[in-house]
Amino acid sequence: MWMESSVRSGASKFKQLRHFTAPALLALGLAACAGTPLRPVQKAAGAAQPLAHLVVATPDAEHDVMAQLLAGEMALGHADLKEASGHYQKAMALSNDPAVAERAAGLAIAVNDDAAAQRALDRWQALGAKPAGMAQARAELALNRGNAGEARRQLELLTDSGDKDAWRQFGRVLVGARDQAQAARLLEALATPQRLPGETQAWLAMSELGEKFGRHAYAVKIADAAVQRFRNAETYAWAAQMKFKDGDRAGARVLLQKALAKTPKDARLRLAYAGLLSQAGDYAGAAGLLEQGPQNADIYAMRAGLAAHEKNAKALAALYQELQKAAPAVRTANAYLLGQLAEMQHRDGEALAWYEQVGDDDIHAFDADLRSALLLHSQGRVAEAHQMLEQMQLSYLNQPAQLRQAWQADAELYLREQKYAKAEAAFSHALQVVPDDPGLLYDRGLTYAQAGQIDQAVQDFQRLLKIKPGDVDASNALGYTLADANRDLPEAKRLLSAARAAKPDDPAIADSWGWLQYRMGNLDQAAQTLRGAWLARKDADVGVHLGEVLWKLGRTQDAQRVFDEVRKLDPHSSSLQETLKRLHP
Template sequence: MAGCDRNRQKVWRNSVLSGAVKFKQVRQYVAVGLVALAMAGCAAMPERTGVASKASAQPLARMTVATPDLDHDLLAQLMAGELALSSSDLKGASQAYGKAMMISGDPEVAGKATALAIATHDPDAAGRAIDRWQTLGATPAQLAQARAELAVEQGQTEQARQQLSLLLASGDKDAWRMFGRVLIGSRDAALASNLLESLATPAKLPADPKAWLAMSQLGEQLGRHAYAEQIADEALKRFGTSETYAWAAQLKLDNGDRNGGLTLLKQAQVKDPSNIGLRLTYASLLGQSGQYAQASKMLEKGPQNAQTYAMRAALAASAKDNKSLGQVYQQLSQAPADVREASAYLLGQLAEVLGRKEDALKWYDQVSDDDTHAFDADLRTAILLQDLGRSAEAHQQLAEMQTDYLDQPAQLRRAYEVDADLYLRDKRYVEATNAFSHALQVAPDDPDLLYGRGLAYAEIGKIDQAVADFRHLLKIKPDDIDASNALGFTLADAGRDLPEAEKLIAAARAAKPDDPSIADSWGWLQYRLGHLNQAAEVLRNAWQAGKDADVGVHLGEVLWKQGQHDQAQQVFDQVRRMDPQNPTLQQTLKRLEP
């Protein structure tokens, strides 16, 4: 049966060690089929006799297939282990691999059994697995790492120190990486820190800057800042690479030494001016301290890629420097094709900022479907189409998005919300309420959606529905000032529940005493209460503060009711010049001048 064992292990290696760590159902059945074929070749065939068989006899009927029990079936145990792993059942996986390693002659199986036993905190199973792994041919470094992990797991400091020393002395090219894995996996940070500081000293670390940086970073992760800085500073002196400068700078920044960190980053950038990562880090820190121009100037020099252009654009935007934004846009639009493709969304944003809406549409159209900004590019396309007077295309774009993102609730909600907002812009309030309602089916009780639909309902005179939305919103967010103001105004405008309206608007006014929209609500409430002089005073102040069309209409009506028709007409004329199609103005004039 030795041949059978080799065949069975070969099948396992092809299906598991090749990278298919988690078996899928189809692969399970395929694997079982392969095993059946492999076993068929190992079947014990009866010896031929001199008697001819019947013509109807089936050859396979005469075969005797050796079928091992599950505990001795290697592939069954391997599959059980992988299935347990796919279900996050580490204990079950450890048990299965513990059985598999005793059947298999492959050291990798024993190695996995060892790792699982340690992960499940089973020292006895781990000890057996390590012994089996050694028998099957584990390297000295692998054994030392496993025994060190087990010792760390059990809190045996000296045993761990001994095994880690053996690991570092093994000559394995990955010894320091394996050393780090032992410590980073420890549940006892104090023990790990003790071992790190005693074994990874400047005298023992190899002549490899990556190892020094890794140990310094490990020290920082374990909370040993002094050790991390010592190793980082020594690495900087010994190797002076841009990476050692960058890490030493990062430590200074993390410890509050901003100037020291910036100085080191500057030196690193000078040492390796083509290192884009260093330039981006240095520019980011300069930008955080408000040195936008210096950061931009530094980034302009040297190689450019999508990240440098994005950072330059962000710096220019922070500085409100449209000239620099234009320069970035010009350079980026002429960059190599791969950079332009990766930056299509940024190019669209820049074109929008610069007022080039048609160009922005073209760039957004080039954002690939697998780009992280694909959804945002589609949204911006719809908004731009609306801005360009192509409302039907805008809503068609959003309708397609609502279909495309049916299985992504967050994106679907946003597509409906933008659809509703665009209808509000066009004062198509019925369509807006429908879009908000669709969005609320995706995200029930969403405060922004309830607020938007409440406003739309109020505009088409569905006061009961508007009041219901605002009241529901205030149950969800009792301190929502805008909702309090909206409900108060809606009630006041409808002339109902005025005491409640007064309470709501007064609360909003106390929270935002200088908000013109709240002042408008308060003035309009006073008008409904019959306090014309107080209403006129409040509305006049709000009108002068913001020149909002609806505030002007309200002020004009109050003045008209006071008999000041000339002043009222002057205000109405100003509103007409601002917003000739204002529906509130038209309705008010019809009511006042029948």
């Protein structure tokens, strides 16, 4: 939009200098050749050549415009603005081209060389600078010097110049100012409803700039004034955004309705309005709005999200069918969403087929591959799942975020298979990508604990607590691991006491505390705590713990009933099988 081209950082305004083309340099060089001192080339000794009577003169480097321009470009290529500025100062002195003086001025301002900037500006003006460009540069220099009065005078000249880009240049000057508070004051003083031009984008840009500078009241004032003056979809939409930021959702909805009335097919406005409706809890209204009118990938995705949030299986199925019947190009563009919709309806085979169609250049390519690997594993195609993840680990070697996810997914699948050594290795690879990541340390610690490698588990949990002192989940994990291994019970008690104080109603922490009481020989207290945890959440491991404590109390029938419930929850519970072997040697 207008703001994207009008408001840029001070560094970015010299990007074009780094892309000076050879023809442009040649043009600048030729424009100055007439005034360049030349020296004759020495004639070679010996017989006279046919062209010996001609004298070819070439300038030395210090007096060669082309040489200075090329040197300046090379310096810009190395991001050395100071050296580039020096070369452009020399080129300016040799050239009669105002473009060279303009660039010399811009570079001098960028490196805060006020004296050089003043010389370049004077030279540029003498060579016929356009008033708007000159005012912009002099305003930049004045702001660099902290001279607000002169900056204001030049900015007034700029905005009164009638130049079609005047207000865009005005925004650039303010964004590039070192003193943003001063720039904000100038914005409010000069970009008023009385002075702004008859162009919607200029008003919106100034309002947006006010918001960037933290002058919200000014941004709202300009947005409201723009609505009153133009009454078009763009001004209604921007004013609605201001209302929303102020918490006035009702006001924002009214303005978005007006914007949509102006451009009912505008996908961006429909999405914004649907977002407001959904935040207000009107999911049906949001879905109905999006179903009407032209569709795009974002609208399809939001419709799916709304249906999933409402657990509306009928709407999900209808959207899936609608997309399946769409044109081939639409299906291809939405292949990832089609895969997700198929998964939601438990059509795993179809989901895999859709994910296969997601292109390598699609922003969802990684996610499609990851979902495919998980689906393959759930279908029992374990080797294929790990093979796909291994390929992803190679493909995304230079993309840390994706590489970490690929290793983590591999580890979690190995955990499901109870292949603890491979799971630990995969978690370790992920930790090489993001060292000391709390989530990975936690998961690897749990993996070590399940594998019976208690020392390694304790090390990971202790390391995690150094990174996140007092973390409740880490404290619970370490406390439980120590209690389960029947070692350092006082430390386990300290950790679990702190975890219970932080989350007194957490069933997982209650389970850990009850198991600690069992290890400490407090069977009645252990049974009471574990029964509470079991009633709060029917988790297989909690049930196994409660059953074992009841068994040790001699309440074997009660214990057997709990074990039967656990067997229904998880017929393949390894902890239940191990416990029963101990209790029935």
